[in-house]
Amino acid sequence: MLVLDNRTLLVVTALISIGSAVALTFLWRAQLRRNGVGFWAAGMSCVAAASILISGRETIPDFLSLIVANSLYVIGFQLILRGIRIFTGRPPFLLFDVGLFPITASLFYYFNYVEPNLNIRIAVLSAAFVMICGATVFTLLREKNVPWRTAGFAVATVFALFGIIHGVRGSIALLMPSAQSFMHSSMTSSIVFLGGIFIIGGIAITLILLTYSVLESELRIFYQAVKQSASSIIITDNAGVINYVNPALIEKTGYLTEELIGKNPRLFRSGEMSAEDTALLWKSISAGDTWRGEFHNRKKNGELFWEIASITPVKQRDGKISHFVAVKEDITALKEAKERIYHLAYHDILTGLPTRELFMVQLLKVLAVARRNATTVAVLFVDLDGFKKVNDTHGHDAGDRLLKKTAERLCSSVRDVDTVARIGGDEFLILLPDLVDNRVIAAVAERVVQAVAMPYYVEAMELSVTASIGIALYPEHAENSQELVKHADLAMYKIKRQGKNNFSFADTIRTPSVTNTI
Numbered sequence: 001m002l003v004l005d006n007r008t009l010l011v012v013t014a015l016i017s018i019g020s021a022v023a024l025t026f027l028w029r030a031q032l033r034r035n036g037v038g039f040w041a042a043g044m045s046c047v048a049a050a051s052i053l054i055s056g057r058e059t060i061p062d063f064l065s066l067i068v069a070n071s072l073y074v075i076g077f078q079l080i081l082r083g084i085r086i087f088t089g090r091p092p093f094l095l096f097d098v099g100l101f102p103i104t105a106s107l108f109y110y111f112n113y114v115e116p117n118l119n120i121r122i123a124v125l126s127a128a129f130v131m132i133c134g135a136t137v138f139t140l141l142r143e144k145n146v147p148w149r150t151a152g153f154a155v156a157t158v159f160a161l162f163g164i165i166h167g168v169r170g171s172i173a174l175l176m177p178s179a180q181s182f183m184h185s186s187m188t189s190s191i192v193f194l195g196g197i198f199i200i201g202g203i204a205i206t207l208i209l210l211t212y213s214v215l216e217s218e219l220r221i222f223y224q225a226v227k228q229s230a231s232s233i234i235i236t237d238n239a240g241v242i243n244y245v246n247p248a249l250i251e252k253t254g255y256l257t258e259e260l261i262g263k264n265p266r267l268f269r270s271g272e273m274s275a276e277d278t279a280l281l282w283k284s285i286s287a288g289d290t291w292r293g294e295f296h297n298r299k300k301n302g303e304l305f306w307e308i309a310s311i312t313p314v315k316q317r318d319g320k321i322s323h324f325v326a327v328k329e330d331i332t333a334l335k336e337a338k339e340r341i342y343h344l345a346y347h348d349i350l351t352g353l354p355t356r357e358l359f360m361v362q363l364l365k366v367l368a369v370a371r372r373n374a375t376t377v378a379v380l381f382v383d384l385d386g387f388k389k390v391n392d393t394h395g396h397d398a399g400d401r402l403l404k405k406t407a408e409r410l411c412s413s414v415r416d417v418d419t420v421a422r423i424g425g426d427e428f429l430i431l432l433p434d435l436v437d438n439r440v441i442a443a444v445a446e447r448v449v450q451a452v453a454m455p456y457y458v459e460a461m462e463l464s465v466t467a468s469i470g471i472a473l474y475p476e477h478a479e480n481s482q483e484l485v486k487h488a489d490l491a492m493y494k495i496k497r498q499g500k501n502n503f504s505f506a507d508t509i510r511t512p513s514v515t516n517t518i
Contacts, residue, residue, distance in 0.1 A: 006190075027208060035211070047077070054066075080136070081096060084140065125166070130170070151209045232248050235326075240264050270304055288315065353407050359431065381469065381470040383467070384467060386464065403426070406452060441473070448467060469503035
């Protein structure tokens with residue numbers, strides 16, 4: 001075997017150690033949490049410094065090239081062990097952290113200056129390496145259920161080989177002492193130094209792989225969590241271009257992945273979100289805040305659906321936003337349930353018409369508009385004549401059917417903007433907003449009277465009822481909702497007393513000398 005120059009091999013060791021230290025330093029700076037990588041970088045730096053000092057043997061003082069250099073080797077591997085203990089979540093070994101360095105440094109000094117003995121110095125350094133490597137292997141292999149176990153086994157293997165090499169070297173130094181200088185080149189020294197070079201390079205590589213195995217494991221978990229999430233998830237860049245969509249979103253919207261990647265999420269918009277709301281959303285997330293709200297989006301097939309969403313900016317270490325993550329839940333069923341509950345709360349179960357409560361809410365809104373626009377509002381109070389007789393003669397089922405048909409006739413007699421409500425029994429309210437001519441009101445009332453008076457056919461029976469209608473106007477008769485309904489009610493009772501099947505304006509009651517009855 002070719003015998004290589006020891007000084008050259010030490011320089012190569014130093015260069016590899018420096019490269020390893022630089023790589024581990026960059027890796028350390030990229031970490032977001034304390035995981036021991038900084039100790040690995042510091043340890044490799046110590047190994048590099050030690051190799052440089054030893055390569056200067058016979059040109060620099062022995063204290064630097066022997067005592068300091070060998071001590072740096074021990075400290076370097078101690079730091080690497082300390083980093084591995086941090087990486088595995090184990091407490092430090094006090095023996096190694098406190099006792100090993102001063103003991104080995106004292107022995108180096110003693111067997112160099114007091115009782116010079118090269119072989120014992122080699123045995124001391126080798127023993128220190130064996131203990132540190134043994135502790136490293138023990139630390140890594142005792143972790144059974146960790147995601148980095150395979151990479152940890154590789155690191156343990158490299159340290160085990162390094163420990164074995166130096167165990168053999170120390171044994172040889174004790175059992176077969178040599179009187180040759182440390183820098184004397186021989187086959188044995190070449191094998192030891194070459195082995196050390198490959199091992200140090202292997203240590204750096206396996207330590208980096210160990211770190212990335214943890215990152216890869218975490219990324220795999222995060223990826224699977226996002227991929228298998230029941231929520232729709234979109235990831236965009238900071239310009240809003242879609243980078244990723246999970247299967248839940250694909251299933252919900254009907255789009256293919258390739259149809260969405262590279263596009264903007266506005267693809268889902270139904271057009272209902274205003275430009276102002278969109279601007280506020282972007283202002284919020286661009287400022288680094290999380291936006292929460294609802295979207296009424298559109299699927300690929302055109303179907304509309306509701307989503308509740310949170311959009312969170314993803315910030316890098318420098319604080320700059322690189323991506324946005326939107327997590328969305330389909331709340332269409334919830335919205336529909338709320339609408340059903342609202343409908344049941346404010347609509348008559350039998351006819352589906354608004355109840356008195358909803359009618360009064362609508363009346364307040366209409367009156368507010370009428371005040372601004374100086375228009376007229378009419379409230380018609382409708383009571384069915386003869387309905388009690390239908391119930392008593394033909395039963396409540398026939399009466400219910402008649403009420404449903406009456407509701408249909410009332411709705412067909414008014415405009416789409418008008419409101420028809422059932423307020424109980426056989427009583428109805430009609431709201432006519434935005435009027436400018438009282439003759440229109442009279443025409444509507446006449447249509448209602450005629451529509452209700454037409455025969456009803458229920459289960460092969462011909463049933464008949466008529467309508468008595470009282471009409472109150474804003475602002476002529478009253479200026480608030482309660483008074484309007486009250487005046488319309490009084491006008492209705494007045495027409496009932498006058499013969500039913502007709503309508504009357506409220507001023508007939510307030511001013512008996514003036515007759516507005518038709």
